[in-house]
Amino acid sequence: MADDSSPDRLDVLAVAPHPDDLEILCGGTLAKLVRQGYKVGIFDLTSGEPTPRGSLETRKKEAEEARRILGVPLRVNVELPNRVLMDGPDARFALATQFRKYRPNIVIVAAGRTPAASPDHHQGHLIGEAARFYSQLTKWDERFDGTSPYRVPHLVYAPFPFESEQRHWHSQFVVDISDTIDAKIAAVRAYESQFDSARFSRVEHMIRSANGFHGARCGYMYGELFALPTPVGAPDLVSLVNGSKGSLAPVQIPGKDHLPMG
Numbered sequence: 001m002a003d004d005s006s007p008d009r010l011d012v013l014a015v016a017p018h019p020d021d022l023e024i025l026c027g028g029t030l031a032k033l034v035r036q037g038y039k040v041g042i043f044d045l046t047s048g049e050p051t052p053r054g055s056l057e058t059r060k061k062e063a064e065e066a067r068r069i070l071g072v073p074l075r076v077n078v079e080l081p082n083r084v085l086m087d088g089p090d091a092r093f094a095l096a097t098q099f100r101k102y103r104p105n106i107v108i109v110a111a112g113r114t115p116a117a118s119p120d121h122h123q124g125h126l127i128g129e130a131a132r133f134y135s136q137l138t139k140w141d142e143r144f145d146g147t148s149p150y151r152v153p154h155l156v157y158a159p160f161p162f163e164s165e166q167r168h169w170h171s172q173f174v175v176d177i178s179d180t181i182d183a184k185i186a187a188v189r190a191y192e193s194q195f196d197s198a199r200f201s202r203v204e205h206m207i208r209s210a211n212g213f214h215g216a217r218c219g220y221m222y223g224e225l226f227a228l229p230t231p232v233g234a235p236d237l238v239s240l241v242n243g244s245k246g247s248l249a250p251v252q253i254p255g256k257d258h259l260p261m262g
Contacts, residue, residue: 007039007073010102014041014158015078015095016110017085017124018048019063020191024207025110025158027070027184028177029224034071035180041074042067043098045091045124046082054193062194066187074102080127083118087126093143095131100147106154107132111227112163121160129155157227161210169227174214178221181211 012033016022022030022042033040044063049056060077067075078094085091099107109128114121135144136151157169177184185204188195195203208222215223234240 007041008102009039010041010074010104011038012040012106012108013043013099013102013104014108014110015043015045015124015128016158017045017118017120018082019044019059019066019077020048020188020194021110021121021124022108022158023066023070023184023187023191024203025160026108026175026224026226027066027187028180028211028222029175029226030072031070031180031183031187032175032177034073040072041076041102041104042070042072043076043078043095045078045080045095045127046085046120047077047079048082048194050082051194058193059191062191065190069183069187069190071183082120085120085123085127087123087130091123091127092130092134095127096134096137097144097147099131099135099152100144100150103150104152106156107152108156108158108226110160111157112160112167113165114160114162115164116162117160125157155229157229159225159227161206167227170230171228171232173226173228173232174218174220174223175226176215176218176220176222177211177224178215181208181222184211 014022014026014030016025030040030042047056048054048059063075076098078098080091080094107128109125110121111125112121132152132155136149138149141147185207188203188207189200211222211224214225215221
């Protein structure tokens, strides 16, 4: 699925197992990146079906509507199997082929184990990391539809909010989505087959609560949390520190003079 301005090469490629995963995890950031002029793509590893509530055709239409709402020009389904998604050579080849085709500067991978939810989430995390490595392999082009090797420069994690492990990421950062939170919520609402009125109310509450918490820690109304596999490096301490806070003042709470910003 793509609009008429679909890019041949991406600045940011975001990947997760199911349609609606990326909307919930980082839809605000994806919408913001598009508004900032970056070339962005959403890549779903599976169709998300079967489920008790949906169908292939319904989920496809909902994913397309969510893409349109966020303004992302490209959405690709890698067509791996839902429910039995497993990290392995074939899955790695399939996703790495997309990396080699679109040659992104940054890959965002939905990350974490969710024992109370789909095990596909953890497998998608593993596939994303492995595909980044596979994408650069030489003398193996026939396994990647004849595409040329490509080394993805940067890997970023979008952690699941109910991840079961207490991970000590090398680095974390928060993107201000105060101006795109409504687009994010609308994109999630597009999945009507998955979220009836009662379920959507709970999901919206979770999103606003989590994004409100992460945003408040940095002085924003709403923010999305990301993590890196390596420490953040910078040639200029002052620019790094000032850039992390932006130009917004700390969020104020009645009765409190300030919030500690860490």
